Amino acid sequence: MTGIRFEEVTKAYGSRKVLDRFSMTVHPGEMKIVLGGSGSGKSTILKTVLGLVKPDTGRVYLGDQDISQMDEKDLLQIRGEIGMVFQSGALFDSLTVGENVAFKLREQRKLSDEIIQKNVEEKLGFVGLQETADKMPSDLSGGMRRRVAIARSLVGSPKIMLYDEPTAGLDPITGRTICELVMRLRDLEQVTSVFVTHDLSAAKTIARETAKQSQDGTISFRVRNSEASGSTRFVMLSIGAILLEGTEEDLSTTDDKYIREFLD
Numbered sequence: 001m002t003g004i005r006f007e008e009v010t011k012a013y014g015s016r017k018v019l020d021r022f023s024m025t026v027h028p029g030e031m032k033i034v035l036g037g038s039g040s041g042k043s044t045i046l047k048t049v050l051g052l053v054k055p056d057t058g059r060v061y062l063g064d065q066d067i068s069q070m071d072e073k074d075l076l077q078i079r080g081e082i083g084m085v086f087q088s089g090a091l092f093d094s095l096t097v098g099e100n101v102a103f104k105l106r107e108q109r110k111l112s113d114e115i116i117q118k119n120v121e122e123k124l125g126f127v128g129l130q131e132t133a134d135k136m137p138s139d140l141s142g143g144m145r146r147r148v149a150i151a152r153s154l155v156g157s158p159k160i161m162l163y164d165e166p167t168a169g170l171d172p173i174t175g176r177t178i179c180e181l182v183m184r185l186r187d188l189e190q191v192t193s194v195f196v197t198h199d200l201s202a203a204k205t206i207a208r209e210t211a212k213q214s215q216d217g218t219i220s221f222r223v224r225n226s227e228a229s230g231s232t233r234f235v236m237l238s239i240g241a242i243l244l245e246g247t248e249e250d251l252s253t254t255d256d257k258y259i260r261e262f263l264d
Contacts, residue, residue, distance in 0.1 A: 009055045033232060086164050091145055091152070097124070
């Protein structure tokens, strides 16, 4: 498993700082739920992990590798171990669902068509959309497109998952389905995760519940008992700096005025 570590990262666009001596560690298998208003630096955190944005100062580590100033050739290899789910789904409209899921594998040109097809079936099966492989993204609902995006991000069995508002704009039932997929990856696959969201309901669901798999393969979701050591922590941002990092209880009981207003 691979962890993520930010060390005193500062990033500015012109005179506007979006990360200000930002430090955060996501341990292997852990999830950090990142909250904050627009312009607080949430998206920049994800882009920095992907190497799409380089820090002005500070360091970013994936495992023991410093990616802060890594060149594009080496970053391409690193990105192969990272899954990214965007709010929009970011699917290719001209490709079928199956072709979207297979895209990274076909681009690498290392595997046979038979193995690629098996991978596609497996990943679509994970998100419960086996029957959609031949459909076009335009034929799917918004929630289904988001699930296809998760399937595509799982190709290559990534060690890190990044989520950018994955439940935004979805109805409660579909949002719940996305949360369950996220919990399965965290709890059953021990994938290291950063979950950026404004959706407090989804954030609390993910923090409160855990996925369990029985001997017959059945997966259930249970509220964590009070003695369970949670693998999920909240991070509250304001103008690129951490106001609070802790449990849901820490978040809900804080006296910080900015956080109280955000939660209300």
